[in-house]
Amino acid sequence: MAHRKKNRNVGVIGVGQTKHSSHREDVNQAEMIHEAVREALDDAGLKMDDIDCLVHGNMELFEMIHQPDLWHALGTGAYGKNTFRLTTGGTTGATLFCAGDNLVASGMYDVTMVIGFEKLQEGHTTGGITNMADPLWTRSIQTGALTGTCAYDLIQEFGEERANQVAMMYRIIMDQHAGLNPKAHRAFGLEWDQMDHLIKTSARLVGELKIIDMCSQSDGACAVIMATEEKAKELSDNPVWIRDHITVHREESFTMLGYDQATVPPLTHKVAAEALFKRNGISKPADYFDVFEMYDPSSWWGVDWLRAFFLLEGDEHLKLVEEKEIAIGGKIPVNPSGGVIASNPIGATALVRPAEACLQVRGDAGPHQIPTPVNHALASGFGGTMWTVLIMLEKELGW
Amino acid sequence: MSEKFGVKVEDIFNTMEERFRPEGAEGVDASFGYDISGRGRWKLTVKDGSMKIEQTDDLGGCAAVIQADADTFVGVNIGKVDGTAAFTSGKLSVDGDVGAFGTTAKLFKRFTPPKKELTVGEYVLDMFGTLEARFQTGAAEGLDITIGYDIGGEEGGQWTARIKDGKCTVTEELVPSPSLTMIMKAKDWVELMLGKVDAVNLLTTGRAKVEGDMNLATKLGELFAKYTAPGEEEEEEQELLVLKKIISVNQKFATGPVMGKYLNGLKEKKILANKCRECGRMQVPPREVCALCRIRCDEFVEVGPKGNVRLLDTAYYASPDPLTGETRETPYGLIYILLDGCSGQEVFAHFLRDDQLDRIEMGWNEKKGTIVRPVWAEERTGKVADIKYFEIDE
Amino acid sequence: MKEGFDTTDCFLVDGKLALPYTYFAGRVGSKFLTTIRDEKKIMGIKCNKCNKVFVPPRQTCDVCMEDIRDNWVDVQNTGKVTNFTVVRYDDKHLPKKAPYVLAMIQLDGADTPLVHVVEGIDLDKAKIGMKVQAVFAKETTNTILDIDHFAPA
Numbered sequence: 001m002a003h004r005k006k007n008r009n010v011g012v013i014g015v016g017q018t019k020h021s022s023h024r025e026d027v028n029q030a031e032m033i034h035e036a037v038r039e040a041l042d043d044a045g046l047k048m049d050d051i052d053c054l055v056h057g058n059m060e061l062f063e064m065i066h067q068p069d070l071w072h073a074l075g076t077g078a079y080g081k082n083t084f085r086l087t088t089g090g091t092t093g094a095t096l097f098c099a100g101d102n103l104v105a106s107g108m109y110d111v112t113m114v115i116g117f118e119k120l121q122e123g124h125t126t127g128g129i130t131n132m133a134d135p136l137w138t139r140s141i142q143t144g145a146l147t148g149t150c151a152y153d154l155i156q157e158f159g160e161e162r163a164n165q166v167a168m169m170y171r172i173i174m175d176q177h178a179g180l181n182p183k184a185h186r187a188f189g190l191e192w193d194q195m196d197h198l199i200k201t202s203a204r205l206v207g208e209l210k211i212i213d214m215c216s217q218s219d220g221a222c223a224v225i226m227a228t229e230e231k232a233k234e235l236s237d238n239p240v241w242i243r244d245h246i247t248v249h250r251e252e253s254f255t256m257l258g259y260d261q262a263t264v265p266p267l268t269h270k271v272a273a274e275a276l277f278k279r280n281g282i283s284k285p286a287d288y289f290d291v292f293e294m295y296d297p298s299s300w301w302g303v304d305w306l307r308a309f310f311l312l313e314g315d316e317h318l319k320l321v322e323e324k325e326i327a328i329g330g331k332i333p334v335n336p337s338g339g340v341i342a343s344n345p346i347g348a349t350a351l352v353r354p355a356e357a358c359l360q361v362r363g364d365a366g367p368h369q370i371p372t373p374v375n376h377a378l379a380s381g382f383g384g385t386m387w388t389v390l391i392m393l394e395k396e397l398g399w
Numbered sequence: 400m401s402e403k404f405g406v407k408v409e410d411i412f413n414t415m416e417e418r419f420r421p422e423g424a425e426g427v428d429a430s431f432g433y434d435i436s437g438r439g440r441w442k443l444t445v446k447d448g449s450m451k452i453e454q455t456d457d458l459g460g461c462a463a464v465i466q467a468d469a470d471t472f473v474g475v476n477i478g479k480v481d482g483t484a485a486f487t488s489g490k491l492s493v494d495g496d497v498g499a500f501g502t503t504a505k506l507f508k509r510f511t512p513p514k515k516e517l518t519v520g521e522y523v524l525d526m527f528g529t530l531e532a533r534f535q536t537g538a539a540e541g542l543d544i545t546i547g548y549d550i551g552g553e554e555g556g557q558w559t560a561r562i563k564d565g566k567c568t569v570t571e572e573l574v575p576s577p578s579l580t581m582i583m584k585a586k587d588w589v590e591l592m593l594g595k596v597d598a599v600n601l602l603t604t605g606r607a608k609v610e611g612d613m614n615l616a617t618k619l620g621e622l623f624a625k626y627t628a629p630g631e632e633e634e635e636e637q638e639l640l641v642l643k644k645i646i647s648v649n650q651k652f653a654t655g656p657v658m659g660k661y662l663n664g665l666k667e668k669k670i671l672a673n674k675c676r677e678c679g680r681m682q683v684p685p686r687e688v689c690a691l692c693r694i695r696c697d698e699f700v701e702v703g704p705k706g707n708v709r710l711l712d713t714a715y716y717a718s719p720d721p722l723t724g725e726t727r728e729t730p731y732g733l734i735y736i737l738l739d740g741c742s743g744q745e746v747f748a749h750f751l752r753d754d755q756l757d758r759i760e761m762g763w764n765e766k767k768g769t770i771v772r773p774v775w776a777e778e779r780t781g782k783v784a785d786i787k788y789f790e791i792d793e
Numbered sequence: 794m795k796e797g798f799d800t801t802d803c804f805l806v807d808g809k810l811a812l813p814y815t816y817f818a819g820r821v822g823s824k825f826l827t828t829i830r831d832e833k834k835i836m837g838i839k840c841n842k843c844n845k846v847f848v849p850p851r852q853t854c855d856v857c858m859e860d861i862r863d864n865w866v867d868v869q870n871t872g873k874v875t876n877f878t879v880v881r882y883d884d885k886h887l888p889k890k891a892p893y894v895l896a897m898i899q900l901d902g903a904d905t906p907l908v909h910v911v912e913g914i915d916l917d918k919a920k921i922g923m924k925v926q927a928v929f930a931k932e933t934t935n936t937i938l939d940i941d942h943f944a945p946a
Contacts, residue, residue, distance in 0.1 A: 022481070254746070
């Protein structure tokens with residue numbers, strides 16, 4: 001795969017987010033976005049005049065609106081600026097992050113702000129997703145973003161009892177993390193003794209995918225400011241460096257459910273992880289990274305994808321969950337923010353991942369800051385029919 | 400009684416008749432059970448636009464039974480607890496038909512707790528209890544002061560608000576020599592806070608006394624947001640406008656030669672795949688190219704029509720049909736089939752006959768799943784529904 | 794696809810996209826519209842930095858990036874046309890039957906123009922600079938059409 005080293009280093013110097021919630025009747029879209037923009041500018045200690053370029057993104061059709069970047073200028077500050085709009089499905093936020101990095105690294109702009117948002121209360125999420133499929137065939141038979149296939153896979157491989165237990169453990173760990181994050185949308189206060197009850201009684205959505213397993217539908221926005229190495233050092237005391245990122249796309253993925261292990265189709269997460277870590281000389285990602293902010297749309301996927309991203313074998317990923325190594329205080333904390341199951345304003349979601357990872361590197365995450373130093377962070381985006389963006393962040397230059 | 404919200408579980412049930420909305424009950428003919436832990440069971444029967452509620456342990460014949468604790472049940476009914484969140488987190492569960500239970504949301508007007516007039520003592524406690532929350536950080540910049548409250552009478556008490564570094568801390572005591580002390584009887588304090596009497600009136604009639612920095616006294620209105628009695632917040636809320644619309648756009652899609660050939664095949668009860676001449680992969684429905692080899696696929700092969708099921712994904716929650724906006728009946732089964740002539744991951748997705756959901760075995764590696772066959776529609780125009788569904792081949 | 798390829802199997806399929814959505818005006822937008830509805834009064838918001846009065850109001854001055862949400866000011870129900878066009882086609886999404894004048898109207902006391910409809914004049918008499926006055930709707934829709942149209946003042 002053609003990949004060149006960056007033209008110049010890029011650092012994250014400002015991060016802003018709204019409090020994510022199920023409803024924001026008090027603000028329109030531009031006003032909600034502005035809350036994140038304002039927080040990012042304040043975090044960086046910058047004014048809008050300091051920003052050279054904006055990239056704006058969200059999901060197409062989720063609010064049934066078009067070209068929102070036009071009237072969102074009231075909230076984004078785009079007036080008179082270079083502005084781009086991006087939309088790549090669930091990965092939108094992560095693609096925004098990569099695009100901002102590329103725009104600065106290329107030498108085109110010195111300081112760039114990327115903005116992702118979604119106001120899911122205003123549209124029809126599953127209806128919007130349905131319209132993303134091929135209108136002549138797949139649109140009529142697909143089930144929105146919901147599928148029980150991952151649960152089925154885990155149950156087939158590890159047995160019903162263990163698979164259910166691990167998925168619910170993952171769910172409760174995420175809920176406990178969300179409880180520490182004042183910006184998280186849903187924090188139910190789930191307790192360990194609820195596990196069996198929830199496994200038995202939580203309503204099924206599709207197959208074994210239960211309502212408690214699935215991510216929320218949220219309103220929220222996120223903004224991140226990036227600058228060249230020179231500018232970042234001048235403007236910020238604690239820039240977080242974007243070391244590398246990779247995007248792996250694939251065709252519409254309905255052709256991966258044949259359940260024939262002689263022809264197992266590649267999982268893009270694994271393809272991305274292998275390529276990214278290889279070119280950066282990392283052989284044991286679970287040891288190298290100090291925190292991982294993963295795009296985990298359900299607890300089942302969260303568990304399953306640990307194996308792909310960390311290049312683990314057998315049931316090593318299950319053990320990470322069972323031994324609570326993915327909890328804050330564990331060996332490799334995953335989603336100290338509570339992750340996507342807690343907060344999911346979709347166009348912002350995949351940007352919240354690297355944004356939260358940056359806060360962890362800086363030590364500025366607040367109540368959900370992990371207790372040990374964070375020097376190396378990983379963040380992922382997921383979207384479409386199974387494709388991947390994977391991002392590496394560093395506290396120090398000179399890797 | 401739900402201690403948390405001050406409303407009895409019985410009140411919710413006893414007011415159901417007066418809150419009943421016949422227009423919301425149109426077409427509903429079912430019984431619903433309520434099992435409120437530690438408080439009892441109730442059965443609601445709705446038929447022909449009327450209803451009956453009874454307290455009974457026999458919840459037989461109910462389409463759905465809701466289980467919750469008193470706080471959750473009351474909270475949901477008075478709008479203080481989000482029903483979806485309670486359901487998702489398992490604090491409220493439904494045994495039986497969840498969809499049917501959803502119809503109960505439209506049956507009743509919301510329960511509004513009767514307004515209870517607070518006693519002077521309760522008001523005083525609530526006013527000081529909410530003082531920190533009503534503090535306005537923005538107005539306190541640079542201030543380092545203490546405000547003493549000496550509220551007389553049996554229902555009174557003494558409090559001090561300490562304002563420093565943009566923070567306000569309230570303690571139940573009177574510290575020595577505050578910057579400002581306000582002295583009055585509990586009853587007058589309550590009337591002042593509720594806006595029934597103004598401060599000048601109280602001061603001129605001698606019912607209230609202020610000691611210390613008088614200038615500070617005039618700033619108090621900025622330092623603390625106006626007190627609102629419990630239950631009155633909602634009326635004070637600004638009206639927030641919302642626009643509800645349905646976007647409706649007619650579309651036309653060109654099939655192109657490849658999808659067109661496939662769809663035309665369906666009209667003749669033929670399922671066509673196309674084969675990549677580089678890697679040999681079959682795609683069904685056919686695609687213009689093999690995305691892996693990046694070459695055009697122009698070799699068509701008839702496959703099926705029978706095949707074995709590799710996966711059954713049972714949907715209990717359905718997306719709306721974009722053509723009609725209507726939602727399918729659930730549960731329904733989406734199946735991934737290896738049609739005869741296909742192998743590996745070359746699956747074909749379609750629906751399963753509704754009454755065969757629990758009779759399907761899924762294939763795994765060499766092991767074949769249940770064999771199914773298509774059931775063709777009488778009239779075929781080249782679309783998904785030309786195959787009504789697949790059914791077990793028996 | 795090469796020119797002249799076999800089009801025997803090509804045909805057109807009718808489709809439709811019908812999905813519900815909801816839009817929240819927010820606090821600022823709601824106050825603007827409910828004041829028009831309830832008090833027949835048009836309000837703007839002033840940026841204290843650049844002194845511009847925005848109608849319709851906005852929460853942020855997008856040039857100064859100042860939070861201006863509380864700086865409400867009253868403007869007049871009268872103003873002048875700063876630009877206009879004539880809409881000459883009918884479509885279901887349009888607020889009036891064609892032909893009609895769609896104008897930018899700068900209300901007295903405001904610095905930004907409001908887009909609205911001018912009625913009560915011959916189409917060829919509409920001109921930039923003409924004075925107009927708001928005519929409020931009899932029935933509310935909770936939208937900017939609670940001002941039914943503007944008429945020559």
